[in-house]
Amino acid sequence: MSAVTDFTRWLSTDFLDANTGLEEAYFALGAEIANNDDLDQRKRVLRADGAALVTRIDGMPGDPYDLLGAVGLYLAACRRHEVNVPEAAQAVAGRLGLALGVAPRFVFAHLSTHNPAARTFTHLPDEHTFITCNGLAVLAYQRAAAALRRIPSVTKSLVAALYDEAHTALAAVLAANQALARTLDPDRFFRNIRPYFKPHPVCGTEYRGANAGDFAAVNEIDLALGLCEVTDPFYQRILAEKYPYLPPEDQPRLRTPPSNLRSLVERDPDHVEKYHAVRRAHGAAYAFHHHRLVMPFLARPAESAPQDGLTASGPPLEVVLATLSRLVDLRTARDRGLRK
Template sequence: MNSAAEDFDRWIRNDFVALNTRLEEAYFAAGTQILHGRPELETVKRRIGREGAELVLRAAEGGSTPSPRPTPSVRPILSTPLLPSMPTGDDERYELLGLVGFYLAACRRHEIDGPQSAAWPLAQLLASSLGVAPRFVFAHQALYNRAVGDTFRTFTSLADERAFILYNGLSVLAYQRTATALRRIAALGVSSPLTAYLLREARSGLDDVLDLGRTLGKTLDVDRFFLNIRPYFKPHRVGGTQYRGVNAGDFAAINSIDVLLGLCSPYDPFYQALLTEKYPYTPPEDQALLRATATAEPLLDAFLRETAAGPLTPQLRDNTELFLTVCRLHGAASAFHHHRLVVPFLQEPAARVPQDQEPEAADLTTSGPPLHVVMGTLARLVDLRTARRRPGADGGARTALDQLRHALDAAPDTHLKPAPTST
């Protein structure tokens, strides 16, 4: 970063955090999502808007971005030459976009109008050069968030916000570990002894996802999340376009797992729409992984083909059972997230929003659609990942999984014998 961007970063890590925290404590004490008309709080809001705008303008002075990299979902804004004062590396520019995005999200959260428009040109230029949405996304909180003095960037100093970022970020890393293991299986074949190692690695990663989800559910306070964390994730406008809010699932690994296991298909219109919608909200390297899902052969198909080809060898039997365990764990992690995190931390508190706060009630989700539409979409995704049959709906991978389980049950028990221990 140049010196102006470093000043912006210091402000985000210090004064910005203190100002947001002061507002959040006042909102929480009043038991509401936002307060208007209190002079001391309006002063704080104006300070966020003014100071952030000044720092953004300094960071943008004399600089531009490289020629844009077009994507199907993000139209290039400008095509201008790179100037010396602007970061040249993708990671540096993505990090700077996150800083600008933090500021824009805070302005949206506190309903600060006017000053934030000064940040729109820089956000659009950075995003256009990277092929991403011009706002902060979850990757800016979890994976592109350098810690300084043991502390990563947050909106507030609230312990619940730190816990939310920490445990969700660790879950992303665990999902990435799982996806990396599964991607390597195609080159080895599903009956390879090396595949057993990779499937155990995938199982371990998903065990971690479940454990981290349980810890988050026990650690995070429902009211703190709903009143003081979730509002920073709202959709907001950049220039003339409204961009949807932050989703902790905006990374490629979970979709790679869906498709590689064979639980979801990129050719299913429902699932294809999900991939297309999330594409600009993922980091540039994740976009390449999302594109790769269209050509990946599901491991479920490979296991069905090989188990049908002849007698089950001990290695193929063990690998098949490991594969089925990985599928079960992926579904269990998805179901836990939906029923133990999304429902109690979003759907249930949303139902308690007073009727006289209808404007707030209409702005409950980060995705834009009404809450019942979002919940229906998430429930359908859980059904796909758990291979659950729904009345009047496609059973997804359930028939194929049952066929694979039947092949195991019908074959003689040929498990590998444990290796002898040395004496």
């Protein structure tokens, strides 16, 4: 049996069981993390067993991006339980990330759109809900971006159908977010899911945590609708920071921004109403995400949590929230004279 097969089998058995048991213990104690002789021993076993398997991996057999995600889940779990990862195990992730041109850690794509093995950290139903609903939103964003991308290259009689397709897809984004808001438990998310998405170092460099928005589609939509501009320093920072965390096939889409449809509509107003309907749908989906998911599931629980080093995926939480609030303003065309 190959080293990769041994490791991935462990991820679907003992790794899942260990994380689930630790999370249930933390939750019963009302803490994000806890330490005692029993829990500390279980954490050490998780670290040692994973390291022994990861360090046997030689080369990049099979799908290297899938393998990076598998190794990244182990690294993220060690960070979550606050145990150090041996350098030899970090080096495997570093080698994979360097070869692919991506951050050497797992990202949300490894749990959703690039996860044929259906890997998770735990057996907890709330984690499955979080991954599924966010994954459905990502797929819908990708459908919307694909439709908008085609508009400049099709005959005029087909443009309306593509706007309708994008609008339907963005309505599906909103529906997925609404389902997540209805079904996800805020305490379970904050205490037992969010901690796996924290930053952690790989080979001496700290990489920010995974983010469910680490796909190119939402930015393609921003730019195609003229809601954001690549010349805006704020938005440039968003794109530059995000780039290493995108799946490899998404990276070229940020290097070559889509055509600005706003300028097309200004020259040919036949589809102006459909264009504005798509913009409203994009803004509505993102505003719901911010006000009904980010705030109640992240910002409010954080108010009663220990504040030392509290973060969402890297920067201090207040910095993350300010950035997300600014994106809400941009995506809803607030105060920019673009609403219609």
